[in-house]
Each structure stands twice: as C-alpha cells, then as structure tokens.
Amino acid sequence: MKKDFTFLFRKEINEYDFGEDHPFHGRRGEDFLNFLKEKIKIDFPILKAKKATDKDLFLICEKEYIEFTKKYFEAKNKGEEFDGRFFFYHSADNLPIGKPGKIEEAARYIIGQAKMAADLIMDGKFKKVISIGGGLHHAKKNFGEGFCIYNDVAFCAKYLIEKYGLKRILILDTDAHAGNGTLEYFYEDERVLFIDIHQDPRTLYPGTGFIEQKGSGRGEGLKINIPLSPEAGDESYRMVFEKIIEPVVKEFKPEIIIRNGGSDPHFSDYLTNLGLTLEGFKMIGKKVRNLAEFCGGKEIDLIASGYNLRVLPFAWAALISSLIGMEVEIKEPITMKKIRDPIEETKKIIDEIKREFKKYWKSLS
Numbered sequence: 001m002k003k004d005f006t007f008l009f010r011k012e013i014n015e016y017d018f019g020e021d022h023p024f025h026g027r028r029g030e031d032f033l034n035f036l037k038e039k040i041k042i043d044f045p046i047l048k049a050k051k052a053t054d055k056d057l058f059l060i061c062e063k064e065y066i067e068f069t070k071k072y073f074e075a076k077n078k079g080e081e082f083d084g085r086f087f088f089y090h091s092a093d094n095l096p097i098g099k100p101g102k103i104e105e106a107a108r109y110i111i112g113q114a115k116m117a118a119d120l121i122m123d124g125k126f127k128k129v130i131s132i133g134g135g136l137h138h139a140k141k142n143f144g145e146g147f148c149i150y151n152d153v154a155f156c157a158k159y160l161i162e163k164y165g166l167k168r169i170l171i172l173d174t175d176a177h178a179g180n181g182t183l184e185y186f187y188e189d190e191r192v193l194f195i196d197i198h199q200d201p202r203t204l205y206p207g208t209g210f211i212e213q214k215g216s217g218r219g220e221g222l223k224i225n226i227p228l229s230p231e232a233g234d235e236s237y238r239m240v241f242e243k244i245i246e247p248v249v250k251e252f253k254p255e256i257i258i259r260n261g262g263s264d265p266h267f268s269d270y271l272t273n274l275g276l277t278l279e280g281f282k283m284i285g286k287k288v289r290n291l292a293e294f295c296g297g298k299e300i301d302l303i304a305s306g307y308n309l310r311v312l313p314f315a316w317a318a319l320i321s322s323l324i325g326m327e328v329e330i331k332e333p334i335t336m337k338k339i340r341d342p343i344e345e346t347k348k349i350i351d352e353i354k355r356e357f358k359k360y361w362k363s364l365s
C-alpha cells in the first residue's frame with residue numbers, strides 16, 4: 001500500500017543535545033520512533049535528508065552568525081574552550097552544560113529535513129511529511145535562543161516561497177512557548193498566516209506572543225497570537241480551534257500547512273504550566289488533518305519539544321497518529337493531577353481576539 005505520509009529522521013539528529021544536565025536532550029527523536037514501532041505497531045517509512053549547506057542557511061541567517069555558531073559548537077563538542085562573543089549571538093539557554101553533541105551539524109540536518117519535506121510534498125510524493133527534531137521556532141536571523149540555533153519553521157516557509165512561489169502558507173505553532181523567532185521573520189510578510197497558540201507570555205519564556213502583536217505593513221492582521229492562561233487544557237484548545245483557527249484558516253485558504261510543536265503543552269511537562277491530556281494532543285492532530293483537507297492534504301509537521309521525557313513519546317504519538325489518520329489507543333502514562341482548565345478566561349481571550357481581528361477576517365465578525 002502506498003503511504004501518503006513519511007517521517008524524516010537520521011541518527012545524526014540525536015546529536016542535537018546541549019549536555020547531560022541541560023533540559024534539551026538528544027535521544028527524543030529516536031526514542032519516539034522506537035515507541036511507535038514497538039508499542040503502537042505503526043509501520044512507517046523513514047527517509048534521510050541531506051545536511052543544509054551554507055547557501056541554504058543564508059535564506060534565514062547571516063554569514064557571521066553561522067560562522068560563529070559552527071565554530072563555537074564544534075569546539076564545545078570537542079571539549080575545547082572557545083574565545084568569542086557567545087552572548088552577542090546566543091542567549092544563556094543555548095549554553096551547553098557539560099559536553100554537548102554535534103549540535104550545529106544536527107541543526108543543519110534539521111534544516112535539511114525542512115527542505116526535503118517541502119520538496120517531497122511539492123513534487124507530489126507524499127501528502128504529509130513529519131520532520132523529527134524540527135520546530136526550532138525561537139531562533140532568529142542572527143540570534144539563537146530557547147534551545148534553538150537555526151529556525152527550520154522559518155526556513156521551510158521561506159523555501160516554499162522562494163523555490164515554489166507559494167503565496168499563502170499557514171504556520172500553526174502549537175508549542176507551549178510562543179514562536180518568537182518565527183513571528184519576527186514574517187512580521188511584515190503577507191504570504192504567511194502565522195497562528196500561535198501558547199501559554200500566556202507573562203507567565204512563560206519567551207515573554208512575547210501577545211494578541212497586540214498582529215503583524216505590520218502588509219503582514220498586519222496575519223499574525224494571530226493566542227495566549228492561554230496557565231492550566232488551559234483540552235476544552236480550551238477545542239474552543240480556540242473552533243472559534244478562531246478553523247474559521248480563519250478556511251477564509252485564508254492556505255496552499256500548505258506547516259505545524260510545529262511537541263509535547264510541552266502536556267499537563268506534566270516540567271518547563272510549562274498548560275493542561276493538555278493525550279486526548280487533547282489527538283484532537284490537535286485530527287483538527288490539523290481536517291484543516292489540511294483545504295489544501296489537498298498538504299502538511300509539514302515539525303516536532304521536537306517536550307521536557308518530561310516519560311510522556312514525550314506518548315504525546316507525540318497521540319498527535320501524529322491522528323494527523324496521519326490512524327486511530328490508535330494510547331493511555332496516559334502519568335496519573336492525572338486535577339486540571340483546572342480556565343474556560344471562562346479562554347472565552348475572554350477568544351472574544352478579545354475576535355474584537356481585535358474582525359476588521360481583517362470576515363469569519364470573525
């Protein structure tokens with residue numbers, strides 16, 4: 001049977017690891033794929049992408065940033081000191097703790113996967129391509145932060161615009177943290193509708209991602225930040241999809257969807273305070289699958305985040321299995337604590353977004 005989806009991964013991506021005592025460890029991708037194979041019994045193809053070249057990276061970064069990042073992480077991987085202006089190019093989140101993996105090289109493979117995903121879909125080979133290790137949405141043009149050094153979400157959209165001339169791309173960021181890097185790349189760009197659902201930035205890194213950040217110039221009204229209160233759970237997410245995301249996406253009529261974000265909105269995540277359960281992750285997968293029907297099923301999925309490694313493979317599997325149209329039973333591995341899900345607060349946020357955006361979108365008036 002011909003599959004309409006494929007995964008992209010290679011072992012080199014395990015090297016995207018900031019060291020033993022750092023929250024971002026490298027083996028997540030491989031652990032997830034083993035989990036799918038052994039526990040969920042999903043049979044799936046995995047393809048290997050090439051490493052991004054400097055020329056590829058120039059689409060999203062400047063030369064000096066790339067040169068510094070490459071040299072710095074290569075030295076650290078060898079256990080050597082590196083004399084240079086680290087804090088000019090990166091925030092403290094990206095400081096390795098102990099001995100890191102070959103991070104810069106792994107990041108190039110992740111960019112290579114974004115490129116390959118775009119090509120595979122645009123050539124009609126697959127409808128959905130899942131890049132394991134992707135979604136490094138905090139990285140900016142010349143500044144790395146939030147465990148991200150090269151932004152593959154931004155690369156993917158820019159590449160689709162540059163090579164294929166696409167004019168209407170939806171980036172849907174469902175990571176618990178706001179995609180500040182991605183937002184910055186496309187703030188004035190009318191070709192990218194960026195919808196970002198995340199924990200209220202007053203309570204979580206990166207501290208931006210407010211409703212008022214709605215784009216400027218030709219991009220005004222096309223950047224929709226949805227900041228949810230801490231503990232927002234399945235019902236809040238369902239409401240936001242039904243009242244905001246679905247109507248706007250239908251009106252926008254994207255040519256392709258890029259979704260990013262891993263398991264960090266789960267209630268047990270160590271770095272965040274949201275309240276999604278595995279059922280919520282399944283719902284997101286299913287809703288994205290349905291939205292992709294408006295663009296011939298075309299969807300690129302970039303997944304890497306999650307800071308409770310016990311729950312990570314379960315949450316990724318819940319999301320991805322429904323995204324690819326497979327009903328599988330996945331039980332919560334962690335006993336649920338009482339989740340508040342602040343529905344009334346979510347309703348207020350939805351009303352505020354509607355007020356703010358109804359002049360741009362008929363479907364919100």
Ligand SMILES: [Zn+2]
Pocket residue numbers: 175176177264305306
């Ligand atoms: Zn995150």
